[in-house]
Amino acid sequence: MRLPLPFRARPLAAAFFSLAALAAQAGFASTLHMIPQGDLKILDPIQNPSYITRNHGYMIYDTLFAQNAKGIIKPQMVDSWKVSADKKTWSFKLRDGLKWSDGTPVTAADCVASLKRWGARDVSGRLLFAAVGEIKASDAANFTIVLKSAFGPVLEMLGKPSSNVPFMMPERIAATDPNEQIKDTVGSGPFIFKRDEWVPGSKVVYIKNPNYVPRKEPADGLAGGKLVKVDRVEWNYIPDQNTALAAFKKGEMDIYELPPADFIPVLSADASIKLATDPLGDQGWLRPNHLAAPFDNPKARQALYYLVNQGEYMAAAGFPEAYRHKPCMAYFMCGSVNESFAGSAPYAGGKDIEKAKKLLQEAGYKGEKIVVLTPSEPPVQAAAAMVTVQNLKKAGVNVDAQAMDWSTLLARRAKKDGWHIFHTYSVGTDVFSPAVNAYAQANCEKAPSGWPCDAKLEQLRAAWVAEGDAAKRKKITDELQARMYEVVPYVNFGQFFQPMAYRTNLTGVLSVGVPVMWNIEKK
Template identity: 85%
Template sequence: MRLPATRLLSACLFSAAAFSAVPALAATIHMIPQGDLKILDPIQNPSYITRNHGYMIYDTLFSQNAKGEVKPQMVDTWKVSADQKTWTFTLRSGLKWSDGTPVTAADCVASLKRWGAKDVSGRLLFAAVGEIKAIDAASFAIVLKAPFGPVLEMLGKPSSNVPFMMPERVAATDPNEQIKDTTGSGPFVFKRDEWVPGSKVVYVKNPHYLPRQEPADGLAGGKVVKVDRVEWNYIPDQNTALTAFRNGEMDVYELPPADFITPLAGDASVKLATDNLGNQGWLRPNHLAAPFDNPKARQALYYLVNQDEYLAAAGFPQDYRHKTCTAYFMCGSVNETAAGATPYAAGQNLAKAKQLLQEAGYKGEKIVVLAPSEPPVQAAAAMVTIQNLKKIGVNVEAQAMDWSTLLARRSKKEGWHIFHTFSVGADVFSPAVNAYAQANCDKAPSGWPCDARLEELRAAWVAEGDATKRKAITDELQTRMYEVVPYVNFGQFFQPMAYRSNLSGVLNVGVPVMWNIEKK
């Protein structure tokens, strides 16, 4: 790939600046992160860059392995009462915070309470909790008002908001306020004194961290750190980032744009890692704004979609696109089902989309689509939707803006009809963790779907402990989702993490974790 001379110059200038402040270390990993780390609190903020920061410095009670199975992490043993209402957990001995003080059950209780006040899954769990209390320094109990099926799945939730454990003094911070103390019990320590917002984040090996004895497996197992230092070097210009990575100045490129995948795949010095589920793209209508306050108009959007068209527009090579997926909870996951999808299985049908919009009462009113200039996936998806709406005679107004402006606009209940986003599979694969599957009216995220039956089914799903019965509820729930259409799936895709071949032990988990990696 040939780069303009000005961009090559900027790449060289970046290189000089990046390495002048800190002496080179043989055991240092340099990573180009997906964005600039601005918020350090992974409970207060669900962004993936903040989640990734959380995995560097915090640990969890339970974690998922590569198969999606929940395994103990900070927990040593646990037991459940015969009535399934009392869960008792005992921590592993020897756990310490990065300041050298012991981890206690009281720390975990406070951390869970703070997480439960912010996270969609945490709120579901804590709605069933009667009491959560420390029994002694190493043990605590969760006492439920009624049985709650996926207790361990919630405690081992792999993505935003992850229930990271913090010291009690930190977890006492109001959930709506950001923490100031970044003491954790995870594999690395955040070097606040070397943090340069907009440029660099530094982590060093935590000398007090006690990994499990099992081999690393997904996000579970032993988090053994084999390097001394990790630096996130934020490079906003993607062409400059590509040059720095291909020149060997950077070791890991977290999310290279889709059109970089093919040249990187052909580079013998580079390896690409993808997780098993990938990502799911969403077209989210505003359920409060006509005509999308009518379910027929929202169903029309499904007939508007050709998933391959969306993913091709975003630049993903064929090998990095899933075949057409009609599962709300991810194809390839334990909750994959085709229930309710039959009307849409044949794919795009523009005539049907136009018919349903007319039946919903659409008469040529302006439809506002929020059209971001970046990130690339959202920007491309918006353009495809705009063109297809125009094909069926819709009066479309594309409002161009950057992503930060879009996030602010979509939080307002008026003035827009459609926006696009995507989520990693770990945030979508079950009714308990999928925030955008909520239909609890004003409490739902931007778009605000409102459907009592859908909420009843979600509640039934999380209360059911039997896997066979839960599968039947999943089918009924997805069928209802196709009727209500909280959002439209515009495709499942895989955006790999790139790393140089002198690294070994890289884990393909959808999160750029830095434990288990050796650098030759």
């Protein structure tokens, strides 16, 4: 276990204490200090799907619909809606009094422009807009979506909770080319981004938005009233995790978004700290390059299943038993509405090195070098890569484990040659359905890094989004997952719960998988 290094942490921690004291003297007595998961570099949550940018989006923007704690879609900026008998025409009315942070009114035209921009970038947005014939505003408060083909989960897509989230922006900003970064951060969310106080690599500042109009219902998941009970929020980026832990334990920071797994026992033992987890959790992935031999052969990809013992991966990442899900064979998350075990029976026995060897041989593997991208961080991906490297070697594979930082890995995996396997993980809300799971795509060149290509899988995904009946959709889910076990877009190496830590003088903290700052009161 990594322990804090007080002699290294003290100067930085003292500096943060001084900043907090100065903020209080300046009239910001109710300031939340959070250690974010990373440094905020990109401000456009539509153009960039990174979680740190998504989290920034939730601070300053709002959505038309949102998921509550039970995963049910609820209206957010929308007041009411109706759908025609043939399920082709959807009409929406905005709530009265909605304003942008600059004081101008929110209009239906703003929402139409925002949806179009989101639909050009997001995996589920592209699915939805492929079915859209027309989307237009009829007046300042009302707009319609007319479908040219059947699409079942319309509201689920408009209330998509994670990257890319369909955040609403003023029309003049949403008119920005989807492939370009926006330059203006006016939003209708609960906070305002203080660009003049932003220090990249160090600090991000938000203040309460006086023009925000919350819903009247209590906060519930990402839905309900987003009541802001503090004046100011600061994200204080501390790249050294030991320094971050020391600052948090001393009370200089209020929230620690993603402490490393091996810090969990230390944090759990501190009575002044609480840990909150997203009930759905996260899922880890081993992603093969479908364009590179031997993984251009499905038997070689299937061999990877026999190299995975999920408990082994979770232990290597440092997760205590209480923060690991039992072995999960569901592509769309165990515990979700789309949980399925179809197609998983051949792999239920767990790791089988000899079976993996046999399948690799049948796939034509003859000792060629297999490049595994092995990052030094983040901790989960780094640990998973090392486990895979060791198990590949046990299966007789000639492994080239190429060490690099995460930024370099992201650049390398975007190239279609020169690598065979990388590891990543995703929050459950980005995985739980065929419509939102970007890595379930098998549309060849259009698929994310790894580029699986399978017409049948794409036909099943299209059938899933076209089906409006929940029972029929469940049947398609089973067929789709069974096909995924044949195609192997990726291998699930474990479902786990990455906690967010916060101090006990905070109340109203919501466990939603996103570090939202509304509803929190600091005593």
